[in-house]
Amino acid sequence: QSVLTQPPSVSGAPGQRVTISCTGSSSDIGAGSSVHWYQQFPGTAPRLLIYGKNNRPSGIPDRFTASKSGTSASLAITGLQADDEADYFCQSYDTSLRGLFGTGTRVTVL
Amino acid sequence: QVQLQESGPGLVKPSQTLSLTCTVSGGSISTGGYYWSWIRQHPGKGLEWLGYIYYSGDTNYKTSLKSRLVISVDTSKNQFSLRLASVTAADTAVYYCARDVRPVTGDFGMDVWGPGTTVIVSS
Numbered sequence: 503q504s505v506l507t508q509p510p511s512v513s514g515a516p517g518q519r520v521t522i523s524c525t526g527s528s529s530d531i532g533a534g535s536s537v538h539w540y541q542q543f544p545g546t547a548p549r550l551l552i553y554g555k556n557n558r559p560s561g562i563p564d565r566f567t568a569s570k571s572g573t574s575a576s577l578a579i580t581g582l583q584a585d586d587e588a589d590y591f592c593q594s595y596d597t598s599l600r601g602l603f604g605t606g607t608r609v610t611v612l
Numbered sequence: 613q614v615q616l617q618e619s620g621p622g623l624v625k626p627s628q629t630l631s632l633t634c635t636v637s638g639g640s641i642s643t644g645g646y647y648w649s650w651i652r653q654h655p656g657k658g659l660e661w662l663g664y665i666y667y668s669g670d671t672n673y674k675t676s677l678k679s680r681l682v683i684s685v686d687t688s689k690n691q692f693s694l695r696l697a698s699v700t701a702a703d704t705a706v707y708y709c710a711r712d713v714r715p716v717t718g719d720f721g722m723d724v725w726g727p728g729t730t731v732i733v734s735s
Contacts, residue, residue: 538721540659547708547728548659553721591659593721600672601649601661601712 506530506592506604513610514582522607524575524592530602532573535595539568539577542589551590552577579609587611614639616709616726624703624733630696634709634726641690642667645715648692649722650683652705660705664712665692699733706730 507525514520524537531537536555540548550559552568567578575594579586592604620632634648641648649664663673665683673681677696685692696703706728713720 536719536721538719540722547725548722549725550721550723553723554718557720559723593659593661595719598672600674601651601664603651603659603661606658 506594506602508590508592508604508607510605511608511610513612515612516582516584518582519578519580520582520609521579522577522590522592522609524577524594524604526573526575526594526602528573530573530594530596531570531575533597535597537568537570537575538593539566540591540593542591548591582609582611584611614711614724616711616724618707618709618726618729620707620729620731622730622732624699624731625735626700626733627698630694630699630703630731630733632694632707632709632729632731634692634694636690636692636711641685641692642687645713647672647712647714648683648685649710649712650694651708651710651722653708653728654702654705662694701733704731704733 512520539552541551542548552558556568565580569576590607594602615637617635618632624630647664650662652660663683665671665685671683680697682695708728709726710722711724712722
């Protein structure tokens with residue numbers, strides 16, 4: 503079982519746009535598995551941010567968007583706000599439907 | 613509104629078995645399309661998928677833990693459980709249960725999570 507690779511950290515000033523990449527392989531993302539994104543604040547459980555082809559659960563602002571291409575996916579945050587400062591994880595499945603999480607990215611608002 | 617709550621000992625001795633239960637409230641664990649999952653997070657680290665169980669009893673485990681991990685379901689109590697045998701300090705983590713939504717029409721991510729429970733493996 504492989505791990506999905508994310509950059510350890512990204513940062514941006516308020517109002518800016520940041521993107522987080524999630525790199526997998528032909529055995530997971532590249533095999534057509536969905537990619538989901540989670541946001542986690544310190545000391546709390548992750549919450550679903552985006553699922554599948556850029557779908558947001560109720561209450562998630564449209565400043566968060568996702569895309570997927572080949573063996574990779576990405577999350578974009580536009581109009582960065584102070585309360586976006588958190589850890590972000592991508593998640594997918596391998597061809598045996600076992601879950602895989604990304605290594606996680608800390609977003610810092612400068 | 614479905615809610616999940618983990619419960620179990622916060623301290624386990626090395627070589628013993630870690631047992632946790634996740635209680636589902638506000639909905640039935642026997643509803644189709646939901647895969648009841650366990651995830652853990654080592655201190656200061658990322659998320660690690662451990663496995664899931666369907667209400668029918670079908671399971672799927674992380675390959676490297678398959679020899680030590682058992683996930684079971686008790687539909688009468690609306691609970692599912694994790695048992696991890698022969699624990700070491702490397703199993704010290706926050707353990708989360710979550711609902712993974714995967715009906716036949718697609719998959720929709722892990723939309724409900726428990727608050728997590730900290731398990732420390734130490735003598």
